[in-house]
Amino acid sequence: EADIYQTPRYLVIGTGKKITLECSQTMGHDKMYWYQQDPGMELHLIHYSYGVNSTEKGDLSSESTVSRIRTEHFPLTLESARPSHTSQYLCASSDREDQPQHFGDGTRLSIL
Amino acid sequence: EDQVTQSPEALRLQEGESSSLNCSYTVSGLRGLFWYRQDPGKGPEFLFTLYSAGEEKEKERLKATLTKKESFLHITAPKPEDSATYLCAVFTSGTYKYIFGTGTRLKVLA
Numbered sequence: 693e694a695d696i697y698q699t700p701r702y703l704v705i706g707t708g709k710k711i712t713l714e715c716s717q718t719m720g721h722d723k724m725y726w727y728q729q730d731p732g733m734e735l736h737l738i739h740y741s742y743g744v745n746s747t748e749k750g751d752l753s754s755e756s757t758v759s760r761i762r763t764e765h766f767p768l769t770l771e772s773a774r775p776s777h778t779s780q781y782l783c784a785s786s787d788r789e790d791q792p793q794h795f796g797d798g799t800r801l802s803i804l
Numbered sequence: 805e806d807q808v809t810q811s812p813e814a815l816r817l818q819e820g821e822s823s824s825l826n827c828s829y830t831v832s833g834l835r836g837l838f839w840y841r842q843d844p845g846k847g848p849e850f851l852f853t854l855y856s857a858g859e860e861k862e863k864e865r866l867k868a869t870l871t872k873k874e875s876f877l878h879i880t881a882p883k884p885e886d887s888a889t890y891l892c893a894v895f896t897s898g899t900y901k902y903i904f905g906t907g908t909r910l911k912v913l914a
Contacts (some may be wrong), residue, residue: 734906735848735891738822782847789833790895795847 693718698783698796706804707743711770715783723789724766726753727782729798735782740790741766773803806831806832806896812907815840817882817912825877827907837875839868839912842907848891851877868885 694719702742717724726739727750737750741760755777756770766785770777780800784793809828817823829837836855840848852861854870861868865886866879877890892905 723841732909735904737902744839784847789900790897792838792850793848793902794850797845797847800845 694749694764696783696785696787696794696796698781700797700799701797702800702802704804705773706800707751707772709775711773711801713768713783713801714783715768715796716764717785718764719787719794719796720763721785721787722763724726724760724778724788725784725786726750726756726758726768727783728754729780731780739755739768741742773801775803777801778803806899806901806903808892808894808903808905810890810892810908810909812911813906815911817879817910819883819912819914820881822882824879825910826874827872827877827892827896828904829894830873830893831894831896831903833896834905835895835897837870838893838895839875839880840893842889842891851890879910882910884912884914886910887912887914 699714727735731736736752738752738754739758741747747758752766764801780798782798784795786793808832811826840850842848843880852868859870865880867878889907889909891907895902
């Protein structure tokens with residue numbers, strides 16, 4: 693079974709706050725991804741990383757930033773949260789780009 | 805343009821009523837097609853990978869098949885616990901992208 697963990701699971705916070713969503717995996721995967729998903733809607737790739745010190749923006753423009761200092765850790769940061777950032781954020785990892793992705797259970801973020 | 809389309813958007817079945825979900829794709833070279841199950845409030849859970857036309861994979865009541873244009877997820881004698889959203893994704897060798905479909909929301913009634 694995949695071991696990928698996201699914290700917090702739920703976060704309700706006020707506008708203007710700085711937020712960091714944590715994602716860690718214990719599988720040693722080089723490839724990691726962040727997706728944004730609104731309820732009942734499709735997954736949108738916002739960031740990905742192919743290894744340590746590698747980060748790229750995805751197809752959906754996002755005001756968030758990511759870092760990859762360690763293989764197992766891929767945090768996502770919002771410097772100043774806005775209500776438009778309200779969504780579910782899903783982290784995933786894979787051994788190779790053309791292999792199945794393993795997902796965490798997500799962080800449901802609500803910005804008031 | 806690479807595209808993945810799933811149908812139907814939503815499906816309601818009686819327990820035991822078998823059916824199929826469709827995933828059609830138009831891509832610049834298929835490197836793999838993936839099926840996932842997503843329960844409410846959870847991340848997608850990987851089910852199957854298919855790599856070439858004619859390939860089939862089975863797991864309990866689920867069977868996935870692949871042709872050159874589409875994939876089917878057949879559900880035989882479904883149970884209420886099979887209720888979930890089923891997602892299809894492809895990895896393209898042309899654009900080197902992983903593309904998800906919008907999913908089929910399945911509801912199985914007891």
